[in-house]
Amino acid sequence: MDTTQLLKGVLDLAVLAALRDEDGYGYDILRRLRTAGLEDVGDASVYGTLRRLFNAGLLNSYVVPSDEGPHRKYYALNAAGRAELQQSGKIWDGFASTMNDLLRERGTA
Amino acid sequence: MNGTDIDEITAYVEAVRAALVGLPEATRDELTEDLPEHLAEVLADGVGSLTERLGTPEAYATELRISAGFVGGFPDPPPTTDPLARVRERAMLRLRAADARVGPLLGYPRVSEFLQLLRPAWWVLRGYLAAMVLAWILDDSSQPMGLLPRIGGSDVVALLLLAAGVLGSIWFGRRGAPLERLPRYALYAGSAVLVLVALSGFLSADSNARGADFTDVGYSDPYNHVEDVYIYDGQGRLVEGARLFDQNGMPIRLGRPYCFGDDHAGGEVAADDSKYPYCPENAPFRLPGEAGSASVPSARPTPSEGAASAATPSAAPSPSR
Known part of the structure; x- marks a missing residue:
């Protein structure tokens, strides 16, 4: 199965989770996701998802000037974003354990 | 960089x-x-x-x-602020929930799936209704149309128009191309009119079907009030034990074959329902000297006595007449 198909459904949650402990700018978040193991995640997908989450009011953003390069737009979870992360996380937990049970049942049958 | x-x-x-x-x-x-x-x-x-x-x-x-x-x-629709649109959205949500909840009762995941199967049936009905409306508009004769789209009372025209309406409606329903906004609304409005026509037509047909029983018995029967029949011969004497027949030899039954007036019992007494009068003692006219019912109870003939005394009334017509 193609992981990009799976990613489409959970990219919002993945991006929110990547910002849980630390604010980050676009490329930074992409690197966190890839380091965490989501190697197939596309650059444009993360960039677009950040824009959408920001427009949906789940993220705050601020610009940090940088000496060596261009200024960076940092994104941070706001209260709504944390609530969304918690709620979607619960849904994911339920979904994942259902899938695990299902796969285990089928596997041992 | x-x-x-x-x-x-x-x-x-x-x-x-x-x-x-x-x-x-x-x-x-x-x-x-x-x-x-x-x-x-x-x-x-x-x-x-x-x-x-x-x-x-x-x-x-x-x-x-x-x-x-x-x-x-197309960007995501912005969160709506129009209260009317919000009401509509909420109604749609509720409708969708009901759709899924009631569906299993019919044996389908959703009611809408079941209704979609009925779509061709609606096309046929729509064709029939459209033909009826068309005939109603075109028909300027005073003859009643009935349940077919008759024009000038013609059955042939009715069947042709019906076939054309139904086939046309099915063809129109099967063409896949979606309509533009305006023609679509026109189609909805037309369908609504047809449904109203169907409802009013159904109601009037229903009341006609029920009315057939009602009017004859309940309202226009001049003999409705008749309870008993008294026959007098040429001399003005009450004929008892008479039988009435129509031209086909069928017995004519009028009134109720029960007698009141038993002063002691006070109830109704069943009488022989083939002979008139049922209750001779209640005769409206009497010759002087004839026995009155109420004043001389002993003279009151019972129906069986009446039958014995006038077993073959000469007045009875022959059935073959």
Whole structure:
């Protein structure tokens, strides 16, 4: 199965989770996701998802000037974003354990 | 970051912008406003051109469009503030929930799936109703149309019009092309009119069907009030034990074969229902000297006595007449 198909459904949650402990700018978040193991995640997908989450009011953003390069737009979870992360996380937990049970049942049958 | 990098980034961003055709200008600006800075980060981290590492600008634009929620050139509808639209949205949600909840009762996941199966039935009904309306408009004769689209009372025209209406409606229903907004609303309005016509037609047909029983018995029967029949011969004498027949020899039954007037019992007494009068003691006219019923109870003939005394009334007509 193609992981990009799976990613489409959970990219919002993945991006929110990547910002849980630390604010980050676009490329930074992409690197966190890839380091965490989501190697197939596309650059444009993360960039677009950040824009959408920001427009949906789940993220705050601020610009940090940088000496060596261009200024960076940092994104941070706001209260709504944390609530969304918690709620979607619960849904994911339920979904994942259902899938695990299902796969285990089928596997041992 | 050198000049070549900046050129490469600018070219890539321009190509992405160009590939985001169909989006409003403001949305495109908004989507790509941070893109140069972002691409600079990408370029600074590692080796290779942007296209080598991110794919073509067109592919990048497609991915961006999908992930940012602008699929197909239409942005997500903004949260509605129109109260009417919000009511409508809530009603639709509730309707959809009911759709899924009631469906299993019919043996389908959703009611709407079941209703979709009935669609051709509606086409047939629609054709019939349209033919009826057309006939009603075109028919200027005073003859009743009945349940078929008769014009001038003609059955042939009715059947032709019915066939044309039904076939036309089915053809119209089967053509796949969706209608523009205006013709679609016209179609809905027309369907609503047809449904109203169908309801009113059904109600009047129903009341006609019930009325047939009612009017004869309940309202226009001049003998409705008759309880008993008294026959007098040429001399004005009450004929007892008489039988009445119609021209076909069928017995004529009028009134109720019960007698009141038993002063002691006070109830109704069943009488022989084939002979008149049922209750001779209640006769409206009497010759002087004839026995009165109420004053001389002993003279009151019982129905069986009446039958014995006038077993074959000479007045009875022959059935073959």
